[in-house]
């Protein structure tokens with residue numbers, strides 16, 4: 136029987152140090168992988184990761200929170216292996232994640248990510264597509280060149296997660312053109328586009344450390360629900376986040392007509408605010424002037440979403456998914472120290488502001 140984890144929860148864990156550990160372990164291998172790319176893709180990727188600025192000068196830019204590398208190296212410790220065992224998995228997942236960001240920014244027309252102009256804005260759409268593709272290919276290369284049975288199992292899980300991520304993106308984009316999306320459809324889409332890769336990140340180090348499928352699957356369940364909590368918070372930040380903290384444009388999700396959880400939950404609610412929101416969003420969908428809407432017009436939509444209860448419901452959903460994620464850890468035998476760290480990362484995901 137796995138140990139009862141309750142007593143071990145909520146011990147002080149330095150989450151910043153945990154994220155920094157993932158980043159520090161993964162970055163040299165990530166840089167070596169990116170260095171393999173043909174020019175100018177190596178430079179464009181280095182810009183995306185914040186290692187150089189738009190003029191090609193060395194920089195120490197925001198390379199992202201490194202949640203996935205932190206999870207991947209931590210999961211190696213479930214098996215008793217050193218965190219370093221998870222590094223190829225951490226790098227592979229981070230490469231897939233960044234491939235998806237490059238393509239997503241282009242598809243959404245987003246101009247800001249990680250406090251700077253997006254790759255397609257600086258280097259053009261062709262480079263954003265090519266570098267994204269190249270990072271995706273590198274992810275498999277980094278794993279498969281290990282040549283071990285465990286690496287083959289890890290690559291299969293990563294490929295499955297990548298396909299779900301792409302399915303999720305396709306669903307997300309198709310929902311932008313629909314008046315109505317159910318909460319269930321939205322959760323399925325978010326589970327695909329965000330849950331699947333966080334599930335993989337949470338198990339890939341364990342797989343590389345030799346964990347059996349039952350253990351890896353249970354860790355994936357943790358990561359999947361963590362991903363749903365993560366995306367619910369992302370949806371909140373996409374409407375009400377502070378751009379100085381998120382590093383993205385204001386109202387980015389509303390500008391893109393995203394059927395994110397707050398919007399979908401608000402539309403599903405009963406009441407005058409919900410009905411008014413439905414009318415306004417339907418008119419927006421027909422408007423040829425939408426791209427030129429003012430800050431005030433987006434703020435008015437955000438206020439209606441909140442009045443209809445979409446903000447509160449989404450915050451509650453983040454907490455519900457956080458609870459399910461932590462409960463999934465009960466099925467896995469692991470040192471208390473490792474369990475505390477998985478729990479602390481889940482706590483971080485629901486309180487984060489960026």
Ligand SMILES: CC(C)=CCC/C(C)=C/CC/C(C)=C/COP(=O)(O)OP(=O)(O)O
Pocket residue numbers: 198199200201202234235236238239249300301304328329365366369489
């Ligand atoms: C195929 C395709 C284009 C898929 C796109 C899927 C997609 C963009 C999903 C959103 C995932 C997400 C929450 C990203 C932010 O992660 P983060 O906050 O961890 O980012 P960070 O690394 O900058 O911290």
